[in-house]
Amino acid sequence: MKVMTQASPATQPRLEQGDDDLGIVDALAQLTFLIQGTLAKHATAQDLSMAQTRLLGVLRDREPTMQELARLLDLDKSSVTGLVDRAERRGFVRRAPSADDRRSIRVHLTSAGRKVIERVGAGFRVDVATATQCLSVVERKRLSTLATRVVMAVAA
Amino acid sequence: MKVMTQASPATQPRLEQGDDDLGIVDALAQLTFLIQGTLAKHATAQDLSMAQTRLLGVLRDREPTMQELARLLDLDKSSVTGLVDRAERRGFVRRAPSADDRRSIRVHLTSAGRKVIERVGAGFRVDVATATQCLSVVERKRLSTLATRVVMAVAA
DNA sequence: AGGATTAGTTGGTGTTACGTACTAATATAG
DNA sequence: CTATATTAGTACGTAACACCAACTAATCCT
Numbered sequence: 590m591k592v593m594t595q596a597s598p599a600t601q602p603r604l605e606q607g608d609d610d611l612g613i614v615d616a617l618a619q620l621t622f623l624i625q626g627t628l629a630k631h632a633t634a635q636d637l638s639m640a641q642t643r644l645l646g647v648l649r650d651r652e653p654t655m656q657e658l659a660r661l662l663d664l665d666k667s668s669v670t671g672l673v674d675r676a677e678r679r680g681f682v683r684r685a686p687s688a689d690d691r692r693s694i695r696v697h698l699t700s701a702g703r704k705v706i707e708r709v710g711a712g713f714r715v716d717v718a719t720a721t722q723c724l725s726v727v728e729r730k731r732l733s734t735l736a737t738r739v740v741m742a743v744a745a
Numbered sequence: 746m747k748v749m750t751q752a753s754p755a756t757q758p759r760l761e762q763g764d765d766d767l768g769i770v771d772a773l774a775q776l777t778f779l780i781q782g783t784l785a786k787h788a789t790a791q792d793l794s795m796a797q798t799r800l801l802g803v804l805r806d807r808e809p810t811m812q813e814l815a816r817l818l819d820l821d822k823s824s825v826t827g828l829v830d831r832a833e834r835r836g837f838v839r840r841a842p843s844a845d846d847r848r849s850i851r852v853h854l855t856s857a858g859r860k861v862i863e864r865v866g867a868g869f870r871v872d873v874a875t876a877t878q879c880l881s882v883v884e885r886k887r888l889s890t891l892a893t894r895v896v897m898a899v900a901a
Numbered sequence: 902a903g904g905a906t907t908a909g910t911t912g913g914t915g916t917t918a919c920g921t922a923c924t925a926a927t928a929t930a931g
Numbered sequence: 932c933t934a935t936a937t938t939a940g941t942a943c944g945t946a947a948c949a950c951c952a953a954c955t956a957a958t959c960c961t
Contacts, residue, residue, distance in 0.1 A: 693940075
Protein backbone atom coordinates (compact mmCIF):
# COMPACT_ATOMS: atom_id res chain seq x y z
CA MET A 590 0.00 0.00 0.00
CA LYS A 591 2.75 2.48 -0.79
CA VAL A 592 2.03 4.67 -3.73
CA MET A 593 3.63 8.08 -3.65
CA THR A 594 1.79 11.32 -4.22
CA GLN A 595 2.67 14.87 -5.00
CA ALA A 596 1.85 15.74 -1.41
CA SER A 597 4.38 13.37 0.10
CA PRO A 598 7.43 12.92 -2.13
CA ALA A 599 9.36 9.68 -2.18
CA THR A 600 12.24 11.28 -0.36
CA GLN A 601 10.18 11.95 2.75
CA PRO A 602 8.65 9.20 4.89
CA ARG A 603 5.52 11.13 5.88
CA LEU A 604 6.11 13.44 8.75
CA GLU A 605 2.76 13.56 10.48
CA GLN A 606 1.70 9.94 10.69
CA GLY A 607 2.58 7.13 13.03
CA ASP A 608 1.32 3.58 13.14
CA ASP A 609 -2.02 4.78 14.41
CA ASP A 610 -2.82 6.54 11.16
CA LEU A 611 -2.70 5.09 7.65
CA GLY A 612 -3.14 8.49 6.09
CA ILE A 613 -6.35 9.75 4.64
CA VAL A 614 -6.05 7.89 1.34
CA ASP A 615 -5.20 4.43 2.57
CA ALA A 616 -7.51 4.73 5.57
CA LEU A 617 -10.48 5.55 3.37
CA ALA A 618 -9.51 2.98 0.75
CA GLN A 619 -9.30 0.21 3.32
CA LEU A 620 -12.43 1.31 5.11
CA THR A 621 -14.19 1.20 1.77
CA PHE A 622 -13.16 -2.37 1.04
CA LEU A 623 -14.17 -3.36 4.54
CA ILE A 624 -17.64 -1.85 4.26
CA GLN A 625 -18.17 -3.24 0.76
CA GLY A 626 -17.18 -6.67 2.00
CA THR A 627 -19.72 -6.41 4.78
CA LEU A 628 -22.46 -5.41 2.39
CA ALA A 629 -21.49 -8.19 0.01
CA LYS A 630 -21.71 -10.70 2.85
CA HIS A 631 -25.29 -9.79 3.67
CA ALA A 632 -26.22 -9.63 0.00
CA THR A 633 -24.89 -13.14 -0.51
CA ALA A 634 -26.76 -14.30 2.57
CA GLN A 635 -29.94 -13.18 0.81
CA ASP A 636 -28.73 -14.76 -2.43
CA LEU A 637 -28.24 -11.38 -4.08
CA SER A 638 -25.33 -10.15 -6.17
CA MET A 639 -23.94 -6.69 -5.49
CA ALA A 640 -25.50 -5.47 -8.72
CA GLN A 641 -28.93 -6.74 -7.71
CA THR A 642 -28.45 -5.25 -4.26
CA ARG A 643 -27.62 -1.86 -5.68
CA LEU A 644 -30.65 -2.05 -7.94
CA LEU A 645 -33.05 -2.93 -5.13
CA GLY A 646 -31.39 -0.38 -2.86
CA VAL A 647 -31.95 2.41 -5.32
CA LEU A 648 -35.57 1.39 -5.80
CA ARG A 649 -36.36 1.62 -2.09
CA ASP A 650 -37.42 5.24 -2.37
CA ARG A 651 -37.85 5.73 -6.13
CA GLU A 652 -39.79 4.47 -9.10
CA PRO A 653 -37.52 5.48 -11.96
CA THR A 654 -37.62 4.82 -15.67
CA MET A 655 -34.97 2.55 -17.17
CA GLN A 656 -33.10 5.61 -18.34
CA GLU A 657 -33.05 7.19 -14.89
CA LEU A 658 -32.02 3.86 -13.43
CA ALA A 659 -29.05 3.76 -15.77
CA ARG A 660 -27.98 7.18 -14.56
CA LEU A 661 -28.53 6.33 -10.88
CA LEU A 662 -26.48 3.14 -11.14
CA ASP A 663 -24.00 4.62 -13.59
CA LEU A 664 -24.57 1.81 -16.06
CA ASP A 665 -25.31 1.55 -19.74
CA LYS A 666 -29.03 1.27 -20.43
CA SER A 667 -28.53 -2.11 -22.05
CA SER A 668 -26.96 -3.33 -18.80
CA VAL A 669 -30.02 -2.16 -16.89
CA THR A 670 -32.29 -4.15 -19.18
CA GLY A 671 -30.56 -7.37 -18.17
CA LEU A 672 -30.38 -6.44 -14.50
CA VAL A 673 -34.09 -5.67 -14.35
CA ASP A 674 -34.88 -8.78 -16.40
CA ARG A 675 -33.25 -11.00 -13.84
CA ALA A 676 -34.74 -9.14 -10.88
CA GLU A 677 -38.18 -9.35 -12.46
CA ARG A 678 -37.77 -13.04 -13.17
CA ARG A 679 -37.09 -13.53 -9.47
CA GLY A 680 -40.10 -11.47 -8.51
CA PHE A 681 -38.24 -8.57 -6.88
CA VAL A 682 -39.28 -5.78 -9.24
CA ARG A 683 -41.92 -5.12 -11.83
CA ARG A 684 -42.12 -3.01 -14.97
CA ALA A 685 -45.11 -0.74 -15.39
CA PRO A 686 -45.96 1.47 -18.36
CA SER A 687 -45.30 5.15 -17.76
CA ALA A 688 -48.41 7.34 -17.74
CA ASP A 689 -47.15 10.33 -19.70
CA ASP A 690 -44.62 8.84 -22.12
CA ARG A 691 -45.56 5.61 -23.84
CA ARG A 692 -41.94 4.93 -24.73
CA SER A 693 -40.74 4.74 -21.15
CA ILE A 694 -41.31 2.29 -18.35
CA ARG A 695 -41.32 2.69 -14.60
CA VAL A 696 -39.60 0.07 -12.46
CA HIS A 697 -40.78 -0.54 -8.92
CA LEU A 698 -40.10 -2.97 -6.07
CA THR A 699 -42.53 -5.76 -5.29
CA SER A 700 -43.21 -6.56 -1.65
CA ALA A 701 -40.87 -9.54 -2.00
CA GLY A 702 -38.18 -7.23 -3.34
CA ARG A 703 -38.70 -4.79 -0.52
CA LYS A 704 -38.54 -7.57 2.03
CA VAL A 705 -35.25 -8.96 0.76
CA ILE A 706 -33.49 -5.60 0.51
CA GLU A 707 -34.69 -4.65 3.98
CA ARG A 708 -33.13 -7.83 5.32
CA VAL A 709 -29.81 -6.94 3.71
CA GLY A 710 -30.06 -3.44 5.17
CA ALA A 711 -30.81 -4.73 8.65
CA GLY A 712 -27.85 -7.10 8.68
CA PHE A 713 -25.59 -4.44 7.26
CA ARG A 714 -26.63 -2.01 9.95
CA VAL A 715 -25.80 -4.44 12.70
CA ASP A 716 -22.35 -5.09 11.26
CA VAL A 717 -21.52 -1.43 10.81
CA ALA A 718 -22.55 -0.83 14.40
CA THR A 719 -20.31 -3.69 15.48
CA ALA A 720 -17.40 -2.48 13.40
CA THR A 721 -17.57 0.99 14.93
CA GLN A 722 -17.92 -0.24 18.47
CA CYS A 723 -14.25 0.42 19.06
CA LEU A 724 -15.14 4.10 19.00
CA SER A 725 -16.73 6.09 21.78
CA VAL A 726 -20.11 7.69 21.21
CA VAL A 727 -18.47 11.04 20.58
CA GLU A 728 -15.96 9.59 18.17
CA ARG A 729 -18.62 7.72 16.26
CA LYS A 730 -20.62 10.89 15.96
CA ARG A 731 -17.52 12.71 14.74
CA LEU A 732 -16.83 10.05 12.14
CA SER A 733 -20.37 10.13 10.80
CA THR A 734 -20.37 13.93 10.68
CA LEU A 735 -17.08 14.07 8.81
CA ALA A 736 -18.13 11.36 6.39
CA THR A 737 -21.38 13.18 5.80
CA ARG A 738 -19.56 16.44 5.09
CA VAL A 739 -17.39 14.77 2.47
CA VAL A 740 -20.34 13.03 0.83
CA MET A 741 -22.38 16.23 0.76
CA ALA A 742 -19.52 18.31 -0.57
CA VAL A 743 -18.83 15.93 -3.43
CA ALA A 744 -22.51 15.69 -4.27
CA ALA A 745 -22.61 19.46 -4.65
CA MET B 746 -32.07 5.10 2.36
CA LYS B 747 -34.37 4.49 5.29
CA VAL B 748 -34.01 1.11 6.89
CA MET B 749 -34.69 0.97 10.59
CA THR B 750 -32.32 -0.49 13.16
CA GLN B 751 -32.55 -1.72 16.69
CA ALA B 752 -30.74 1.41 17.79
CA SER B 753 -33.30 3.80 16.38
CA PRO B 754 -36.82 2.34 16.41
CA ALA B 755 -39.36 3.22 13.80
CA THR B 756 -41.36 5.21 16.31
CA GLN B 757 -38.57 7.70 16.82
CA PRO B 758 -37.24 9.96 14.06
CA ARG B 759 -33.64 9.82 15.27
CA LEU B 760 -33.01 12.20 18.09
CA GLU B 761 -29.38 13.09 17.65
CA GLN B 762 -29.08 13.83 13.95
CA GLY B 763 -29.93 16.84 11.87
CA ASP B 764 -29.43 17.41 8.17
CA ASP B 765 -25.71 17.69 8.70
CA ASP B 766 -25.41 14.04 9.68
CA LEU B 767 -26.67 11.03 7.77
CA GLY B 768 -25.95 8.74 10.70
CA ILE B 769 -22.99 6.42 10.88
CA VAL B 770 -24.49 3.72 8.67
CA ASP B 771 -25.67 5.79 5.74
CA ALA B 772 -22.70 8.12 5.94
CA LEU B 773 -20.24 5.25 5.68
CA ALA B 774 -22.31 3.47 3.04
CA GLN B 775 -22.45 6.52 0.83
CA LEU B 776 -18.82 7.39 1.41
CA THR B 777 -17.97 3.86 0.38
CA PHE B 778 -19.84 4.09 -2.92
CA LEU B 779 -18.24 7.44 -3.58
CA ILE B 780 -14.70 6.18 -3.00
CA GLN B 781 -15.30 2.99 -4.98
CA GLY B 782 -16.63 5.04 -7.85
CA THR B 783 -13.52 7.17 -7.80
CA LEU B 784 -11.27 4.15 -7.82
CA ALA B 785 -13.29 2.57 -10.63
CA LYS B 786 -12.92 5.74 -12.67
CA HIS B 787 -9.14 5.68 -12.50
CA ALA B 788 -9.06 1.94 -13.10
CA THR B 789 -11.14 2.37 -16.26
CA ALA B 790 -8.88 5.20 -17.35
CA GLN B 791 -6.02 2.68 -17.29
CA ASP B 792 -8.23 0.09 -18.99
CA LEU B 793 -8.40 -2.04 -15.87
CA SER B 794 -11.39 -3.77 -14.30
CA MET B 795 -11.89 -3.50 -10.56
CA ALA B 796 -10.89 -7.15 -10.23
CA GLN B 797 -7.63 -6.55 -12.09
CA THR B 798 -7.04 -3.41 -10.04
CA ARG B 799 -7.49 -5.28 -6.78
CA LEU B 800 -5.13 -7.98 -8.01
CA LEU B 801 -2.38 -5.57 -9.01
CA GLY B 802 -2.96 -3.54 -5.83
CA VAL B 803 -2.44 -6.56 -3.64
CA LEU B 804 0.71 -7.51 -5.53
CA ARG B 805 2.35 -4.15 -4.93
CA ASP B 806 3.99 -5.31 -1.73
CA ARG B 807 3.63 -9.09 -1.92
CA GLU B 808 4.57 -12.09 -4.01
CA PRO B 809 1.95 -14.58 -2.93
CA THR B 810 1.06 -18.05 -4.12
CA MET B 811 -2.25 -18.56 -5.91
CA GLN B 812 -3.71 -19.91 -2.71
CA GLU B 813 -2.65 -16.87 -0.67
CA LEU B 814 -3.96 -14.63 -3.43
CA ALA B 815 -7.35 -16.32 -3.19
CA ARG B 816 -7.42 -15.58 0.53
CA LEU B 817 -6.23 -12.00 0.10
CA LEU B 818 -8.86 -11.25 -2.53
CA ASP B 819 -11.51 -13.41 -0.89
CA LEU B 820 -12.05 -15.35 -4.11
CA ASP B 821 -12.26 -18.98 -5.07
CA LYS B 822 -8.90 -20.32 -6.24
CA SER B 823 -10.38 -21.09 -9.65
CA SER B 824 -11.36 -17.44 -10.00
CA VAL B 825 -7.78 -16.43 -9.25
CA THR B 826 -6.52 -18.72 -12.02
CA GLY B 827 -8.56 -16.81 -14.58
CA LEU B 828 -7.72 -13.41 -13.11
CA VAL B 829 -3.99 -14.13 -13.20
CA ASP B 830 -4.30 -15.68 -16.68
CA ARG B 831 -5.74 -12.47 -18.07
CA ALA B 832 -3.28 -10.25 -16.19
CA GLU B 833 -0.37 -12.37 -17.41
CA ARG B 834 -1.65 -12.29 -20.98
CA ARG B 835 -1.56 -8.50 -20.77
CA GLY B 836 1.94 -8.53 -19.33
CA PHE B 837 1.09 -7.16 -15.87
CA VAL B 838 2.08 -10.16 -13.77
CA ARG B 839 4.14 -13.29 -14.11
CA ARG B 840 4.01 -16.75 -12.57
CA ALA B 841 7.22 -18.15 -11.14
CA PRO B 842 7.75 -21.59 -9.63
CA SER B 843 7.99 -21.60 -5.87
CA ALA B 844 11.38 -22.56 -4.50
CA ASP B 845 10.32 -24.77 -1.61
CA ASP B 846 7.07 -26.33 -2.78
CA ARG B 847 6.93 -27.56 -6.35
CA ARG B 848 3.13 -27.60 -6.27
CA SER B 849 2.77 -23.90 -5.69
CA ILE B 850 3.47 -20.86 -7.78
CA ARG B 851 4.43 -17.34 -6.86
CA VAL B 852 2.79 -14.44 -8.67
CA HIS B 853 4.60 -11.14 -9.03
CA LEU B 854 4.14 -7.82 -10.80
CA THR B 855 6.08 -6.99 -13.92
CA SER B 856 7.40 -3.47 -14.33
CA ALA B 857 4.50 -2.80 -16.71
CA GLY B 858 2.08 -3.99 -14.06
CA ARG B 859 3.69 -1.84 -11.43
CA LYS B 860 3.58 1.16 -13.69
CA VAL B 861 -0.11 0.82 -14.46
CA ILE B 862 -1.19 0.28 -10.87
CA GLU B 863 0.92 3.23 -9.74
CA ARG B 864 -0.89 5.41 -12.23
CA VAL B 865 -4.24 4.30 -10.83
CA GLY B 866 -2.99 4.99 -7.32
CA ALA B 867 -1.72 8.44 -8.23
CA GLY B 868 -5.02 9.49 -9.80
CA PHE B 869 -6.96 8.04 -6.92
CA ARG B 870 -4.86 9.95 -4.42
CA VAL B 871 -5.49 13.21 -6.16
CA ASP B 872 -9.24 12.63 -6.16
CA VAL B 873 -9.38 11.63 -2.52
CA ALA B 874 -7.42 14.75 -1.66
CA THR B 875 -9.87 16.81 -3.69
CA ALA B 876 -12.89 15.13 -2.12
CA THR B 877 -11.63 15.85 1.39
CA GLN B 878 -10.69 19.43 0.66
CA CYS B 879 -13.91 20.58 2.31
CA LEU B 880 -12.30 19.56 5.60
CA SER B 881 -9.70 21.49 7.54
CA VAL B 882 -6.32 19.93 8.14
CA VAL B 883 -7.35 18.98 11.66
CA GLU B 884 -10.61 17.47 10.50
CA ARG B 885 -8.94 15.50 7.76
CA LYS B 886 -6.48 14.14 10.27
CA ARG B 887 -9.34 13.23 12.58
CA LEU B 888 -11.16 11.42 9.80
CA SER B 889 -8.13 9.43 8.81
CA THR B 890 -7.39 8.51 12.41
CA LEU B 891 -10.93 7.37 13.08
CA ALA B 892 -11.08 5.39 9.84
CA THR B 893 -7.75 3.80 10.71
CA ARG B 894 -9.01 2.83 14.17
CA VAL B 895 -12.04 1.10 12.68
CA VAL B 896 -9.99 -0.72 10.05
CA MET B 897 -7.42 -1.84 12.62
CA ALA B 898 -10.05 -2.97 15.11
CA VAL B 899 -11.88 -5.07 12.55
CA ALA B 900 -8.65 -6.58 11.28
CA ALA B 901 -7.87 -7.74 14.81
C1' DA C 902 4.84 -47.59 0.38
C1' DG C 903 0.11 -45.97 0.15
C1' DG C 904 -3.78 -43.13 1.26
C1' DA C 905 -5.09 -38.47 2.51
C1' DT C 906 -4.27 -33.68 1.75
C1' DT C 907 -2.85 -29.54 -0.72
C1' DA C 908 -1.85 -26.46 -4.93
C1' DG C 909 -3.35 -25.35 -9.09
C1' DT C 910 -5.96 -25.91 -13.52
C1' DT C 911 -9.92 -27.17 -16.44
C1' DG C 912 -14.59 -27.07 -17.90
C1' DG C 913 -19.34 -25.85 -17.30
C1' DT C 914 -22.90 -22.44 -15.75
C1' DG C 915 -24.74 -18.03 -14.64
C1' DT C 916 -24.22 -12.94 -13.93
C1' DT C 917 -22.60 -8.62 -15.28
C1' DA C 918 -21.25 -4.96 -18.47
C1' DC C 919 -20.52 -3.04 -22.86
C1' DG C 920 -21.26 -1.64 -27.82
C1' DT C 921 -24.04 -1.89 -31.80
C1' DA C 922 -28.12 -2.33 -34.11
C1' DC C 923 -32.87 -2.34 -33.97
C1' DT C 924 -38.21 -0.86 -33.00
C1' DA C 925 -41.51 2.29 -31.33
C1' DA C 926 -42.87 6.76 -29.68
C1' DT C 927 -42.12 11.58 -29.36
C1' DA C 928 -40.19 16.00 -30.72
C1' DT C 929 -38.67 19.30 -34.14
C1' DA C 930 -38.29 21.51 -38.71
C1' DG C 931 -39.90 23.16 -42.90
C1' DC D 932 -48.81 18.35 -41.60
C1' DT D 933 -45.40 15.45 -43.25
C1' DA D 934 -40.27 14.36 -42.84
C1' DT D 935 -36.52 13.95 -40.00
C1' DA D 936 -34.17 13.65 -35.72
C1' DT D 937 -34.11 12.29 -31.09
C1' DT D 938 -35.34 9.43 -27.18
C1' DA D 939 -36.70 5.00 -24.54
C1' DG D 940 -36.10 0.54 -24.41
C1' DT D 941 -34.71 -4.17 -26.14
C1' DA D 942 -31.93 -7.84 -28.68
C1' DC D 943 -27.70 -9.77 -29.74
C1' DG D 944 -22.81 -10.75 -29.61
C1' DT D 945 -18.65 -10.59 -26.84
C1' DA D 946 -15.79 -10.64 -22.92
C1' DA D 947 -14.76 -10.57 -18.00
C1' DC D 948 -15.83 -12.47 -13.78
C1' DA D 949 -17.09 -15.82 -10.10
C1' DC D 950 -18.52 -20.16 -8.57
C1' DC D 951 -18.59 -25.39 -8.28
C1' DA D 952 -17.06 -29.97 -9.32
C1' DA D 953 -13.74 -32.80 -11.25
C1' DC D 954 -9.10 -33.49 -12.30
C1' DT D 955 -3.52 -33.86 -12.05
C1' DA D 956 0.65 -33.42 -9.59
C1' DA D 957 3.25 -32.85 -5.45
C1' DT D 958 3.61 -33.36 -0.57
C1' DC D 959 2.37 -35.10 3.97
C1' DC D 960 1.36 -38.65 7.18
C1' DT D 961 1.71 -42.95 9.67
